[in-house]
Amino acid sequence: MTVRDRTVLLAGATSPSGLTITRLLMEAGARVIAVGRDQSRLDDLAAAAGSSDPASGSLRTEVCSLTDETEVAALASRLADAGEHIDGLVPLVGGWRGGGGLAGQTEEDYRVLAQAFTAVRVTSRAFDADLRTSQAGRFxxxxxxxxxxxxAGGANYAAVKAASEAWTRAVAQGFAKAARDADEPLRAAAVAFRVRTLDEVIDRVAAQIAGLWDMDPAELNDRIIEIT
Structure with missing residues (x-):
């Protein structure tokens, strides 16, 4: 079982990191759905990620505010109507604000950073059913x-990341419980990758994401994987 012919939604895909992951997934034969707020940036992503290799996967772009529950629900309905069943979900919304010690951490800084956690919550709820019913769901x-x-200088940032990890572990527990309740083998898995600086290890992170479908979900689910 591999990522080939799987549909993977990248939520917040228009960053350089998103481009790297998109390219690798397409090279592995995945159908990528790249989601972002800006159509022009999505167009740039599609142009940069385009491949003439007939063996590569495909790319579809969708405009959506990933912190807006209504918009994400509409996206999920739109994809379902188009016959798209999501096998993988990777929220990539992020950013950094820090420095100045604990007293330098403002509430405005926290609200900006917390959008990443909001995107994790909103997207995982919207596509939970897809991932649970997939033959190989991955979050x-x-x-x-x-x-x-x-x-101290990164307290807001660390708090948001910790909350996102806790949410991901809850997603993992939900996958495991659903499989037990249905008396079926576990087919879905949720993981968190810990990095120091994403730009420095993005190629390794992209490879790990593409490799999630190569691994036994029972061994993968609820793991924290450090990449430094």
């Missing part, structure tokens, strides 16, 4: 080593 977030050792 993955990119977290930070700061969760294990938070610093």
């Amino acid at each position: 993955a977030i990119v977290s930070s080593v700061a969760v294990a050792r938070p610093l």
